[in-house]
Amino acid sequence: MTDHAGVPMTLAALRALARAKLRAVGLAEDHAEAVAETMVAGERDGCASHGIYRLLVAAASVRAGVVVPDAVPVVSRxxxxLVRVDGGGGFAQLAFARGLPVLVAAAREHGIAALALNHVVHFAALWPEVEALAREGLVALACTPSHAWVAPAGGTQPVFGTNPIAFGWPRPAGDPFVFDFATSAVARGEIELHRRAGLPVPEEWGYDAEGAPTTDAKAVLDGAMRTFGGHKGSALAAMVELLAGPLIGDLTSRESLALDDGRGGSPVGGELIVAIDPAGFLGEATTAHLARAEAMFAAIEAQGARLPSARRYAARAHSLAEGVVVPAALHAEIMAIGAAA
Amino acid sequence: MTDHAGVPMTLAALRALARAKLRAVGLAEDHAEAVAETMVAGERDGCASHGIYRLLVAAASVRAGVVVPDAVPVVSRxxxxLVRVDGGGGFAQLAFARGLPVLVAAAREHGIAALALNHVVHFAALWPEVEALAREGLVALACTPSHAWVAPAGGTQPVFGTNPIAFGWPRPAGDPFVFDFATSAVARGEIELHRRAGLPVPEEWGYDAEGAPTTDAKAVLDGAMRTFGGHKGSALAAMVELLAGPLIGDLTSRESLALDDGRGGSPVGGELIVAIDPAGFLGEATTAHLARAEAMFAAIEAQGARLPSARRYAARAHSLAEGVVVPAALHAEIMAIGAAA
Incomplete structure (x- = not known):
């Protein structure tokens, strides 16, 4: 997605465009603002698949009636x-924004706290959320189910979603340590890209609908993806289903897919975010102990290994200075949103 | 370790033997009781590497002066x-036992709570701890660093420990859903077994001390193990270091290995356990939502896939009815403990 025949844009211009197009498809002002911010963050950080391309995905979810465009998130305790935000069927971004300050305050008061987002539509990565918490000085762990596309280890039929896990850790000087990965072997979008390009996929990515190994991308999309890391990744995928599904009274990936009923919308359900205040256990020694974490990061980087978030932060620095380039075809598709409605 | 030329024992006899031998090497009564319980649980559940064999490991740690045999755990809030138990350099089991009821009460009162074990010696699996919490009706997540034996993805020098993650989920009827796995590609003991047997190890298990891929088991033990699941497993290993190290004011795996200073003792450091009360988010709907989790388990098992804890529970049922058989050579080594001292 590094098409040089693209449209150069500042981040401010990209933000304005995203907001305008989200408003044009009928999203309420506060939702458009929160959703645009996530897409701009993805594009800024070089995550094309979670960047401004998601405008097309979000617009489709609105048009399909999967999302409530003017939902009013309701915060409760x-x-x-524990903090809960009932998103009322809207996109997750605004629900998270409403819950964030309450979660931060709860974690600081109790040492640890959890935020459940309920009845929200998910299309975005989780790293912006754990990064926001880490920038408040908190340690954060987030996860969410999706649609049932992934088979458990030892099976071949879909039960789990791509079920990402994201983690954020505050660093005294500089950007937080952040990771965010799917517990599936690869992102579903990666298989979709192979299908579009007519390329085979590695056999360890998935099964066809009959449960046989296959290298046919479409067969995997119609069959089942596999988890990363064998039975360990499968165990983590199950944990995500439980934590951000039944534990908070929300849908499992199977229930979300059943609810979608073939509309092809984004997953609907819940998300769990746990925040821990380092000052809780460490008190006045917080600074000293965070420095010991820095020694571990240094030991990783000293041998030429990269921290999980390093590539994104490098892309961010470039985008903040130079803006981004939106591929011409994508830009044209985006400009047609709303106009075509 | 399924030596049929072994010594049949009831679990009660095994428990009595373990306690007596732990007392014989100088462990205080309360520690001996708690440590014996863990070893019996491992043997009972068919986990030979975390079973009664660990008597030899624990005895060696006591003899090497790595563990404080009569440490008195101190509970604080x-x-x-947040709950903290300072283990005072003793084995982790007693510290956990002291913290357990306080953590349970804190989770029920606040909906979520965290327990830090500090200054404890680890030689055991984490699943008995998350299982104990799940049997109290709580969801539990536990992790601990170990010694720096594992290289980060993209590197070849040890930074992480084998850094296990364990998770427990209460099931209304029957045994909890529990998993517990190392974030290293394999258990360190597995490589040790290959070394003893003179067998090569798969190249994806580790590197030699110069950072080159190798199939020589001893070279990996002297070099660096790899994480499971590539960069994802590596990210999780880093998370475990941070959560159960600096976040709770305790050692990273590099610091633990440096402290050991070649004595070959068990890892010393901390452990973090998070407990969540399902009734916190679910209230009176708890039973209904736990039933939805059961539907997910059923979807896994209906396709012939096994839940992570299924094999252990099957072994447990057998052991409770029939007792266990301790391999003859191991039994002889155990009987020599204390007598040889």
């Missing part, structure tokens, strides 16, 4: 260290 | 939803 079901427990002393 | 550094935050409203």
């Amino acid at each position: 079901p427990g002393k260290a | 550094p935050g409203k939803a």
Whole structure:
């Protein structure tokens, strides 16, 4: 997605375009603002698949009636260290934005706290959320189910979603340590790209609908993806289903896919975010102990290995200075949103 | 380790033997009781490498002065939803036992709570701890660093420990859903077994001390193991270091290995355990939502895939009815403990 025959844009211009197009498809002002911010962050950080391309995905979800465009998130406190935001069927971004300050305050007061987002539509990566918490000085862990596309280890039929896990850790000087990965062997979009390009996929990516190994991308999309890391990745995928599904009273990936009923919309359901305040266990020694974490990061980088978020931060620095280039074909598709409606 | 030329024992006899031998090497009564329980649980569940064999490991740690045999765990409450047990350099089991009821109460009161074990010696699996919490009706997540034996993805020099992650989920009828796995490609003991047997190891298990791929088991033990699942497993290993190291004011795996200073003792450091009360988010709907989790488990098992804990529970049922058989050579080594001292 590094098409040089593209349209150069500043991040401010990209933000304005994203907001305008989200408004044009009928998204309420506050939702358009929150959703645009996530897409701009993805594009800025070089994550093309979670960047401004997602405008097309979000617009489709609105048109298909999968998302409630003017949902009003409702914040509640079901427990002393628990926060819930009922998203009312809207996109997750605004629900998270409403819950963020409440979660931060709860984590600082209790040392640890959890935020459940319920009844939200997911199309975005989780790293912007754990990064936001880490920038508040908190350690954060987030996960969400999706649609049932992934088979458990030892099976061949879909049960799990791509079920990402994201983690953020505050660093005293500089950007937080952040990772965010799917518990499936690859992102579903990666298989879709192979299908479009007519390329075979590695056999360890998935099964066809009959449960046989296959290198046919479409057969995997119609069959089942596999988890990363064998039975360990499968165990983590199950954990994500449980934590961000039944534990918070929301849908599993199988339930989300059943609810979609073939509309092809983004997953609907819940998300769990746990935040821990380092000052809780460490008190006045917080600075000293965070420095010991820095020594571990240094030991990783000293041998030429890269921290998970390094590539994104490098792309970010470039985008902040130079802006981004939106591929010409994508730009044309985006400009047609709303106009075509 | 399924030596049929072994010594049949009831679990009660095994427990009595373990306690007696731990007392004989100088472990205080309460520690001996807690440590024996863990070893019996491992043997009972068919986990030979974490079973009664660990008597030899624990005895060696006591003899090497790595563990404080009569440490008195001290429980404190550094935050409203935080519990800390300073293990005083003793084995982790007693510290966990002291912290367990306090963590359970804190999770029920706040919806979520965290327990840090500090200054403890680790030689055991984490699943008995998350299982104990799940049997209290709580969801539990536990992790601990170890010694720096594992290279980060993209590198070849050890930074991480084998850094296990364990998870427990309460099931209304029957045994909890539990998993517990190392974030290294394999258990370190597996490589040790290959070394003893003179067998090569797969190239994806590790590197030699110069950072070159190798199939020589001893070279990997002297070099660096690899994480499971590539960069994803590596990210999780880093997360475990941070959560159960600096976040709770305890050692990273590099610091633990440096402290050991060649004595070959078990890892010393901390452990983090997070517990969540399903009733916090779910209230009176808890039963209904736990039933939805059961539907997911059923979808896994209906296709012939096994839940992570299924094999252990099957072994447990057998052991409870029939007892266990301790391999003759191991039994002889155990009987020599204390007598040889």
